[in-house]
Amino acid sequence: MHYLGNPSIISLNNIAVSFDGEIVLKDFNLSIRDGEFVTLLGPSGCGKTTTLRIIGGFVKPDTGDVFFNGKKINDLPPHKREVNTIFQKYALFPHLNVYDNVAFGMRVHGKSESQIKTTVKEMLNLVNLNGFAHRNVNLLSGGQQQRVAIARALANEPKVLLLDEPLGALDLKLRKDMQVELKKIQQQTGITFVFVTHDQEEALSMSDTVVVMDKGAIQQIGSPRDIYNEPKNAFVADFIGESNILDGVMHKDYLVEFAGHPFKCVDKGFQPDEPVDVVIRPEDIDVVEPDTGHLTGVVTSVTFKGVHYEIIVDVRGFKWMIQSTDFQEVGKKIGMLLQPDDIHIMHKSEYSGMFGDYSTFSDEMDEDSQPLPEEGEVENKE
Numbered sequence: 001m002h003y004l005g006n007p008s009i010i011s012l013n014n015i016a017v018s019f020d021g022e023i024v025l026k027d028f029n030l031s032i033r034d035g036e037f038v039t040l041l042g043p044s045g046c047g048k049t050t051t052l053r054i055i056g057g058f059v060k061p062d063t064g065d066v067f068f069n070g071k072k073i074n075d076l077p078p079h080k081r082e083v084n085t086i087f088q089k090y091a092l093f094p095h096l097n098v099y100d101n102v103a104f105g106m107r108v109h110g111k112s113e114s115q116i117k118t119t120v121k122e123m124l125n126l127v128n129l130n131g132f133a134h135r136n137v138n139l140l141s142g143g144q145q146q147r148v149a150i151a152r153a154l155a156n157e158p159k160v161l162l163l164d165e166p167l168g169a170l171d172l173k174l175r176k177d178m179q180v181e182l183k184k185i186q187q188q189t190g191i192t193f194v195f196v197t198h199d200q201e202e203a204l205s206m207s208d209t210v211v212v213m214d215k216g217a218i219q220q221i222g223s224p225r226d227i228y229n230e231p232k233n234a235f236v237a238d239f240i241g242e243s244n245i246l247d248g249v250m251h252k253d254y255l256v257e258f259a260g261h262p263f264k265c266v267d268k269g270f271q272p273d274e275p276v277d278v279v280i281r282p283e284d285i286d287v288v289e290p291d292t293g294h295l296t297g298v299v300t301s302v303t304f305k306g307v308h309y310e311i312i313v314d315v316r317g318f319k320w321m322i323q324s325t326d327f328q329e330v331g332k333k334i335g336m337l338l339q340p341d342d343i344h345i346m347h348k349s350e351y352s353g354m355f356g357d358y359s360t361f362s363d364e365m366d367e368d369s370q371p372l373p374e375e376g377e378v379e380n381k382e
């Protein structure tokens with residue numbers, strides 16, 4: 001966490017942008033530290049590229065300010081910003097070889113040929129393309145072309161690198177390799193990376209900080225771990241990883257009711273009997289013998305996913321998803337056990353109830369529902 005004590009290099013303060021009367025960004029506040037790897041993550045059209053273009057100086061916000069190292073740069077043209085962009089399409093110069101592509105920016109800036117030679121060598125080394133200097137870029141693979149684009153951008157010594165879905169055109173295996181390499185390059189150079197993707201796995205595996213966006217607004221900013229473990233609302237919970245999202249009622253601190261049962265949880269600070277969204281990750285549910293856990297249901301489907309099975313369990317009409325390394329037969333009755341710290345409680349938001357049929361169990365409690373216990377009575381089984 002090298003960047004944590006560093007000052008902010010970019011701040012976007014109260015940014016709003018509309019195109020043709022349509023709001024694209026609103027109430028947008030983001031502070032990025034020098035040396036941080038920040039990822040803007042969200043569905044198509046949520047405003048990620050527009051945010052990059054504001055930082056790069058290609059879009060002028062309707063309201064709000066952009067700061068670079070504490071200085072307001074609203075009116076600074078793109079070429080005067082110490083920022084470089086890498087796009088999904090590498091945009092290399094097809095008539096130039098690898099060396100001349102990487103050297104291009106330095107030549108424009110009037111660097112000496114000996115200086116250029118040293119830097120090109122250094123950059124090709126950094127992106128693992130030693131020995132490729134004199135190759136024609138058209139003869140390189142997609143992954144190699146993207147490495148050249150990265151080397152070319154870094155050769156200009158930007159303070160900040162903006163990466164707009166740079167791995168989007170690569171196949172899955174190459175994409176995974178490049179994720180590791182890009183992260184390594186960022187750590188070696190210490191350059192601030194602002195990375196755009198709609199792939200949540202990519203965001204979680206590469207970033208120091210993830211900014212989850214939807215409909216032009218930031219839904220949550222946090223470390224990958226925080227975003228995954230403590231999603232702020234149902235949108236984030238649904239967008240990041242798989243989730244079971246249920247309606248619940250937070251009766252008091254550390255006591256929530258959902259699926260017709262009271263559960264101990266680790267959350268507090270809600271209003272008494274506040275309606276909440278309850279999020280439970282599929283991998284956090286323990287499978288136990290029927291009628292020995294908190295809930296019992298029937299397995300309706302099992303899908304092999306490589307490292308685990310994805311198991312759908314019907315509990316009185318609600319389809320739970322469980323991820324487990326143990327196979328279960330379709331039609332079998334199984335029990336489910338939930339630990340207090342695997343139950344994540346969040347305030348209701350505009351996203352509540354939008355993802356699937358997560359109807360309240362409390363409304364349809366049946367004979368095996370437990371009554372709400374007295375103080376100290378709730379015990380999530382260990």
Ligand SMILES: Nc1ncnc2c1ncn2[C@@H]1O[C@H](COP(=O)(O)OP(=O)(O)OP(=O)(O)O)[C@@H](O)[C@H]1O
Pocket residue numbers: 019020024042043044045046047048049050051198
């Ligand atoms: N120059 C423009 N003129 C008009 N509308 C625009 C312009 N640029 C972006 N938009 C609109 O703004 C919205 C946000 O676009 P943006 O490219 O920032 O989203 P995104 O999150 O990067 O999406 P994607 O992942 O598909 O690239 C979209 O509805 C897009 O059509």
